[in-house]
Amino acid sequence: xxxxxxxxxxxxxxxxxxxxxxxxxxxxxxxxxxxxxxxxxxxxxxxxxxxxxxxxxxxxxxxxxxxxxxxxxxxxxxxxxxxxxxxxxxxxxxxxxxxxxxxxxxxxxxxxxxxxxxxxxxxxxxxxxxxxxxxxxxxxxxxxxxxxxxxxxxxxxxxxxxxxxxxxxxxxxxxxxxxxxxxxxxxxxxxxxxxxx
Numbered sequence: 365x366x367x368x369x370x371x372x373x374x375x376x377x378x379x380x381x382x383x384x385x386x387x388x389x390x391x392x393x394x395x396x397x398x399x400x401x402x403x404x405x406x407x408x409x410x411x412x413x414x415x416x417x418x419x420x421x422x423x424x425x426x427x428x429x430x431x432x433x434x435x436x437x438x439x440x441x442x443x444x445x446x447x448x449x450x451x452x453x454x455x456x457x458x459x460x461x462x463x464x465x466x467x468x469x470x471x472x473x474x475x476x477x478x479x480x481x482x483x484x485x486x487x488x489x490x491x492x493x494x495x496x497x498x499x500x501x502x503x504x505x506x507x508x509x510x511x512x513x514x515x516x517x518x519x520x521x522x523x524x525x526x527x528x529x530x531x532x533x534x535x536x537x538x539x540x541x542x543x544x545x546x547x548x549x550x551x552x553x554x555x556x557x558x559x560x561x
Contacts, residue, residue, distance in 0.1 A: 371403050375414055376421035386414040429470065430498055433463075437504055441465055446509040446530070447490065447516065449481065457481065461493050472497060483518035490523075501525070512537075 378384045378395065389395055390411040399406060409417075444464040451457050457477040463470045473493050479485070490508075491501045499505065507526035510516035511533040520527025 371399075371406065372417045372421050374399075374402070375409070375417045379414070379418050386411040386418070389414045426497075433470075433497055433499060436465065437499070442506045443499065443504055444507045444509060445490065445494070445505055447486070447519075448511060449477070449486070449513070449516070459486065459489060461490060463497075463499070481515065483515055483522050486515060486519045487522055490519075 375389065378389050379386060384392075384395075390409055390413070396409070399409070442465070446462045446464065448460045449457065450460070458474050459477055459481075460474050461472045463472050473496075475489055475493060477485075477489070494501050494505070502524065505525050507528060508520055508523055509528045509530055510520060512529045517527075517529065520529075
């Protein structure tokens with residue numbers, strides 16, 4: 365008899381770690397053959413089953429993290445939160461939230477952003493995510509780290525905790541600006557020269 369937990373974790377890792385879609389996991393002959401070799405008692409797995417397995421593993425892992433964080437809070441541990449907003453290739457916006465403590469980093473979520481994303485919305489999302497993990501922004505968080513976007517700078521002021529702008533973002537922007545100078549088309553450059561005469 366196989367351990368359901370190990371099987372579920374293997375399925376969840378295919379999606380979470382390898383980035384394979386639920387449909388691909390369910391429909392791939394190679395994956396099905398590999399799973400049937402590793403777990404001979406398992407029959408065909410459908411995409412909706414893969415989705416439920418993934419959600420169950422997520423909830424189990426989240427419960428373990430909440431227990432760990434609760435223990436740390438009881439010991440007086442305080443946390444730092446780092447945020448990064450980005451846009452995917454499909455033009456979908458996300459915010460990535462990480463928790464830092466005792467020389468450890470814990471990924472909390474990668475939440476999709478809907479609608480307007482101003483400092484108030486970002487503060488609401490971060491506070492909601494932290495509360496999901498039983499962390500109070502004002503009691504348990506000592507600092508936030510963000511990029512230098514104006515929305516994030518304003519978020520830092522409104523969060524009422526110490527705020528640090530990430531220098532790596534500033535360095536990246538400076539290097540990018542230097543390496544990828546915007547070039548002026550030759551015709552436009554000549555027109556500008558003649559206009560200045």
